[in-house]
Amino acid sequence: MLINTLHTDPEVTETIDNFLYDETLAKYDGVMSERTRVMCILASTLGCNSMNEFKQYVEAGLNVGIKPREIREIVYQAYPYMGVSQVVEYNLVLNDLFENNFIRLPLDDQRTIEPDCNALEEAGSQLYEQAHGEGAAARLTDSFPESQKHIAHYILAHCYGQYYTRNGIDLRHREFITIAFLAAMGCNMKLLKIHVEANKNLKATKQELESIVTTILPWIGLPKALNAFEIVNEVYG
Secondary structure (H helix, E strand, C coil): CCCCCCCCCCHHHHHHHHHHHHHHHCCCCEEECHHHHHHHHHHHHHHHCCHHHHHHHHHHHCCCCCCCCHHHHHHHHHHHHHHHHHHHHHHHHHHHHHCCCCCCCCCCCCCCCCCHHHHHHHHHHHHHHHHHCCCCHHHHHHCCCHHHHHHHHHHHHHHHHHHHHHHCHHHHHHHHHHHHHHHHCCCCCHHHHHHHHHHHHHHCHHHHHHHHHHHHHHHCCHHHHHHHHHHHHHHHH
């Protein structure tokens, strides 16, 4: 990927490409599909706020058979984690990239829930408990003081109900993508731990989580990756 943008820096291009493709990707070769690894890298470019690499990996995703709706779902899923002010720019760039690849817009609607607050919270609560365990939605609500319980509603209805219930990506891969977002952002280890635990509940193996962090390590840097590995080790032992 970097060879297109660092063609005037051959030494560092060779060094980085060797690290990306001969070391980190090869380390867990076969643990996860190429499609899944590219999806996680794409998510990490969003989490790192790296527009240049995002563009490169949209193209890479299309080249390895990731469907346009799956790529769009990764961007949509970033909204509650990264915020509208950042993600809307990526959304607009994605649309331009799709049109440049002769992908007709708008894509098919992937919503499965009517945009009603109660319906979204109910559906989101069900998915939240599927990922985090029985009674998790109630525990989440109870964890906030009375004046902040609307935040629990936002998590259940907006994050899970609005986005996780959409077609295009299954819950297992959405949790992989969330790990890539949070590890790349590197700003909330408590939330990262919650989602590592969710991956474990969904039967993801420690090796799969190690594969995700190793795959995105060159994009997010060693300090953030080491923090993520620390959480993985804490949860999986």
